[in-house]
Amino acid sequence: MDGHDELARRFEERRGQLRAVAHRMLGSFDEAEDAVQEAWLRLSRTGDDGIDNLGGWLTTVVSRICLDMLRSRASRPEAPYGQELPVSEAGGTNPPEEAAVLGDSVSLALLVVLDRLGPAERVAFVLHDLFGLPFDRIAQVVDRSQPAAKKLASRARLKVRGTPAVPGAELDRHRRVVEAFLAAARGGDLGGLLDVLAPDVVRRADPAVLPAGVAPELRGARAVAEGTVALRERSRFAAVALVDGDVGLVVAPRGRLLLALTVSVEGERITAYDVIADPARLGRLDLGVLGLPEVSPPSRTP
Incomplete structure (x- = not known):
């Protein structure tokens, strides 16, 4: 050699x-x-x-x-x-x-x-x-x-860790609920979604993210669950994150932010969630990472 x-x-x-x-x-x-x-x-x-x-x-x-x-x-203009x-x-x-x-x-x-x-x-x-x-x-x-x-x-x-707006115990509870929602959405599990959605839940979405003819606002657990299943493909690229101080979701193929969901939780159920796709609104969101490991000790070998 x-x-x-x-x-x-x-x-x-x-x-x-x-x-x-x-x-x-x-x-x-x-x-x-x-x-x-x-x-x-x-x-x-x-x-x-x-x-x-x-x-x-x-x-x-x-x-x-x-x-x-x-x-x-x-230095280049940000692509939309x-x-x-x-x-x-x-x-x-x-x-x-x-x-x-x-x-x-x-x-x-x-x-x-x-x-x-x-x-x-x-x-x-x-x-x-x-x-x-x-x-x-x-x-x-x-x-x-x-x-x-x-x-x-x-x-x-x-910046990475963000600033939670709710106490730690409440944040953990919200996270469990949102994780259950995401798991059910990924699996197309209508029953699982109904379990985690409040009966009078409201889902609002920027019209640009919805297929033609789909209402930007849905009300009631059955309608919201069916609407969530219809957008199941996007849930493959979703991750739980801190969104404006509370637990929400980001949808990011290859790490590029496409959508964000702000989620309202009461008790053990989701009472509302908003799907944000407008670039200006996305840019104003305060995002953070949940569950980030603590700082690693200095490495002796690169």
């Missing part, structure tokens, strides 16, 4: 970890793969002479590439939120990594909230809170002092 083949082998050993870092930063598997491939091209051009810690060097390079991509994205599922989401199969994110409510909600952070905030938060890198390394990536890098991560952490 010549030197180039050995370098390629060592890179491939780290590709999965690098892709995970890049995906958390960029929220796109395709863009993450592009960032990792660019890191390989740079390594293959320079070789590993003078690199004492290849994993650390690659993590730094991928992180800087992602930061540049995020800044470039931020789509109202239809992307073709690749509405049918066909997702790669295993995408399927894992779709099946993990915390991961999906996190991608939505991370998308609202500034580029440097997102990079600092991902590297420290999700991958446990120390702040001296992060400071090099974001080109800030170590205290400034800590402030970036701290500010991002507050």
